Amino acid sequence: MTRYLSIRLLLTLITFWVIVTAVFFLLRLAPGGPFDGERRLPPEVEQNLRAAYNLDQPLPRQYLNYLLMLGHGDLGPSFKQKDFSVAELVISGLPVSLTVGVMALVMALTGGIVLGTWAGLNTGTKTDLLIMGTANIGLAVPAIVVAPLLALIFAVWLGWLPAGGTGGPLHFLLPATALSLPFIAAIARLTRGSVAETLQEPHITTAMSKGLPRQRIIRRHVLPIALLPVLSYTGPAAAALLTGSVVVEQIFELPGIGRYFVQAALNRDYTLVMGVVIVYAAFILLFNLLVDVCYARLDPRIRLRS
Amino acid sequence: MNSRWLREALFGSSLARVCSTWLALMVLAALAGPALSPWDPQAINWDALDNPPSSSHWLGTDMIGRDLLTRIMLGARISLSVALIATAVSVVIGIPYGTLAGYLGGRADQLMMRIVDSLYALPFILIVILLVVVFGRSQLLLFAALGAVFWLDIARIVRGQTLRIRESDYIAAARIQGAGPTRILIRHLIPNVLGPAVVYATLTVPGVILAESFISFLGLGVQEPDTSWGVLIADGAQNMESAPWALVFPALALAATVWSLNMLGDRLRDQLDVQAARV
Numbered sequence: 264m265t266r267y268l269s270i271r272l273l274l275t276l277i278t279f280w281v282i283v284t285a286v287f288f289l290l291r292l293a294p295g296g297p298f299d300g301e302r303r304l305p306p307e308v309e310q311n312l313r314a315a316y317n318l319d320q321p322l323p324r325q326y327l328n329y330l331l332m333l334g335h336g337d338l339g340p341s342f343k344q345k346d347f348s349v350a351e352l353v354i355s356g357l358p359v360s361l362t363v364g365v366m367a368l369v370m371a372l373t374g375g376i377v378l379g380t381w382a383g384l385n386t387g388t389k390t391d392l393l394i395m396g397t398a399n400i401g402l403a404v405p406a407i408v409v410a411p412l413l414a415l416i417f418a419v420w421l422g423w424l425p426a427g428g429t430g431g432p433l434h435f436l437l438p439a440t441a442l443s444l445p446f447i448a449a450i451a452r453l454t455r456g457s458v459a460e461t462l463q464e465p466h467i468t469t470a471m472s473k474g475l476p477r478q479r480i481i482r483r484h485v486l487p488i489a490l491l492p493v494l495s496y497t498g499p500a501a502a503a504l505l506t507g508s509v510v511v512e513q514i515f516e517l518p519g520i521g522r523y524f525v526q527a528a529l530n531r532d533y534t535l536v537m538g539v540v541i542v543y544a545a546f547i548l549l550f551n552l553l554v555d556v557c558y559a560r561l562d563p564r565i566r567l568r569s
Numbered sequence: 570m571n572s573r574w575l576r577e578a579l580f581g582s583s584l585a586r587v588c589s590t591w592l593a594l595m596v597l598a599a600l601a602g603p604a605l606s607p608w609d610p611q612a613i614n615w616d617a618l619d620n621p622p623s624s625s626h627w628l629g630t631d632m633i634g635r636d637l638l639t640r641i642m643l644g645a646r647i648s649l650s651v652a653l654i655a656t657a658v659s660v661v662i663g664i665p666y667g668t669l670a671g672y673l674g675g676r677a678d679q680l681m682m683r684i685v686d687s688l689y690a691l692p693f694i695l696i697v698i699l700l701v702v703v704f705g706r707s708q709l710l711l712f713a714a715l716g717a718v719f720w721l722d723i724a725r726i727v728r729g730q731t732l733r734i735r736e737s738d739y740i741a742a743a744r745i746q747g748a749g750p751t752r753i754l755i756r757h758l759i760p761n762v763l764g765p766a767v768v769y770a771t772l773t774v775p776g777v778i779l780a781e782s783f784i785s786f787l788g789l790g791v792q793e794p795d796t797s798w799g800v801l802i803a804d805g806a807q808n809m810e811s812a813p814w815a816l817v818f819p820a821l822a823l824a825a826t827v828w829s830l831n832m833l834g835d836r837l838r839d840q841l842d843v844q845a846a847r848v
Contacts (some may be wrong), residue, residue, distance in 0.1 A: 278687045288700065292704035334641065356675050403828035405779045408820040409788045411806035419810055506692040510783055514806065524695065525787055527745045528702040536699070 271555050282544045283333070285538070287326055290533050312524035316342065329537070330545045336542070340535040343527070350540035354521055356541065365507040366439035367446070371500060375450025376493060382451065383458025383483065383489070394451065400447030407505060410441035410514040415535065433530070438511040446500050453496055457489040464488070487561065494558055498551040505543060574843070578836040585811040585836055588829035595826055599649050602642030604640040606716065609793045610639045622814055625815070629814040631804060637815060640796055641822050647797040648823070651712055656770050658716025663723025665767050668758045671731025672750070685721050693718050694783065701789050713791055715780055719773050726769045768841050772834035775827040782823060800821040 313319045320328070332339055338349035382394040414437060417424045425434050461467065462485060470480045511522030520539050527535035579589050580844030613633045620630040629637050670681040700714040707751055734740065735758070743757055778798070784790040785799030793800075798819050 274687055275681060278691075282691065286696075289699055289703050399828060399831060400824070402822070402831055403824045405782060405823075407782060407802055407806070408824060411802075411809055411816055412820075415809050415816075467636070502689075503693055503694075506694045508700075509694060510786065513787060525698065525789070528699060540692065540695055540699075543695060547692055554573070 267559055271552060274553050279468060279544060280560025281550055283330075283541060286327075286537060286540050287329060288322075290531070290536060291322060291325075293531060316340075318359040322534055330519060333541070338538040341527075341535045343530050343532040343535065349534050352523060352535060353362035353538050353542050356518055356520035356523060359517050360505070360508050360521055361546075362435050363438050363442065363508045363517065363519065364501075366435055367443040367504045367507075368497070368501055370439060371446035371504065372449055372493075376454050376490065377512065378447070379451035379493075380458050380481075380486070381402050383455040383462070386455075386459045391455075392497060396447065397447040398451045401444050402452075405445060405511055406441045407465065407514070409444050409510055410438065413437050414515070420558065434515075434517075434526040438508070438515045441514075442504055442507050442511050450493060450496065450500070454489065454493055457492050460487050491558070494554060494561070498547075498554045499551045502547045504547060507566075542555065574840040575837075578832060578840040581836070585833065588832045590828045592826055593831070595645050595649065595822070599645035600640040603639055603772075604659065605637065606639040607768065610635060610643045610796075621812075621821075629812070629818075631801075632808055632812070635722070637818055640667050640801060641798070641819055644796045644798045644801050644819065645794060645822065646709070646828075647791055648778055648799070649826075650779060651708070651715065651781045651797070652774045654712040655715035655719060655777045656773045656782075658713055659718075659720040659723050659773055660766055660770050663720040664727050664762065665760060666720070667724040667727025667766075668731045668754055668762060671728040672735060672758060674732075674735070678728070682725075684725055694780070697780065697784060698787070698789055701784060708791065711781065711784070715777050718780070719777060722773060723766055723769060727762045727766050731758055732766050734758065735759055735809055740842055765841055768834070768837045769835055771830065773829040775834070778823065778827055 311321070329339070338353065341347050341349050341352060344352065378394050378398070382391045385391050409530070417437060425439055467484055469481065470484050506521075508517075508519060509524060511517070512519040512521040513525070520542065523535060524539040526532075527539065578585065580586050586603055612635065622629045628678065631640065632829050666681065673681075697714050697718060703713060711759045740753060740757055743753055748756070780799060780800030781790060782802065786803045788803070791800050792795040801819035802816060805812070805814075805819055809816045
């Protein structure tokens, strides 16, 4: 298992480096730079600005500088938001984005697993049809549809929940719900299939014929196996939910880092874009590593090797 | 493979017939709709701002008086063509990658699939946004960028299929006759994984439609006066308190299309599994 995990860790680091490198060069390939704003700057001023941010140096040099800076845990200054470092901006927005993302992930997992298991244990019944029918609809309505509708119903018409901004956990409820609905549906479908399949396994038949209580069979024998595919899906799901917050932050006017990202990409604020991508990538990769560790512990084929 | 299973998947139940009909309608609307409509999708009409659905504007009008039905049909044109082209790109990347990994096997296969696994973990929406921002808002690029994101699923499926048929007698026979790896890949493996790959690609189409709508919603994709369902939903969301129809109808068109595609994709896949089980 150590070998398995060290390979995974190495791959994670390589992936991280590839992301940083790809985004760095992609940004520099883009036409335009951070300083061609509304007003044309005099050439001398622009020259000085570029020199101050080391943008006058050859590209490989800039790349090395950036990696060195990153190695010291520094994300650099923002090119556009004067007086702010990228780290300060990221730290101010990260709690919002993470809260929305994590809330959505928890809702997606609990909702999806509960509904999926329920349907999987009752395949072919009306309950199953109802849950799966709803799930199929859930898959087809993305956050950009659900979010405005939820805001319209619960904030504007009913006035139960705030429509935007921050100020308490309630403010995150609508964004997280909007974000998680398609994932509740996807996880429910996955769980249902997996539970139904596991029920057909010989060892479940054995447990049944031994007369073990049904609850116990489900908890001890069905779910640990049936949830393995769900576990491996949480990696991509977490990535999608975290980055999906870019969209709901826009709709609910939440001051998270997703909003910086779109703005910064349009402004060619190189360091801020890099900073946001690095933070997202770090969280996603870390989460995936965590999922791999859990998987390795749960799957005896990996746990017992070497 | 005969076409009976295809007919069964597309028209085998009333639900399937509803989905097929809806999709056919959408394709027709995308192709011919804007030309058939009496309204110009771009013409601003100051006498009909934010009109609710009526006999002249069946689905109402938008903030600047353009006929919503006509614009939804125009949006279908872009949303559907983005989806088709991006899916084609993903198939073109995914099939060779998957067959090669499956055919080579061993270390090379493991390495290639690990790469796919790591790519799954990338913050993809961010990367697509970057690509779109960096290379300008050309629609062609949007197609390519989305296709480049969605090939992973296809590659996985195709690899699995390849592993299965690699051991078939006809592959062994081809090898004994002296066919080289390139010939086996191109003449024997790829044609045989094409069917399953295309079936799974039908499940990619709705994903691309959703991704495009996200990007357009953020104002990074399709630009005015062109439109897509994502743009229409974004416009509708801005003004939903006074004109909810401008949000509801494009959202319905998007949701119904994605739902139909998911349904038919599932049916196609199930039929394919039945076929595979029979062989």
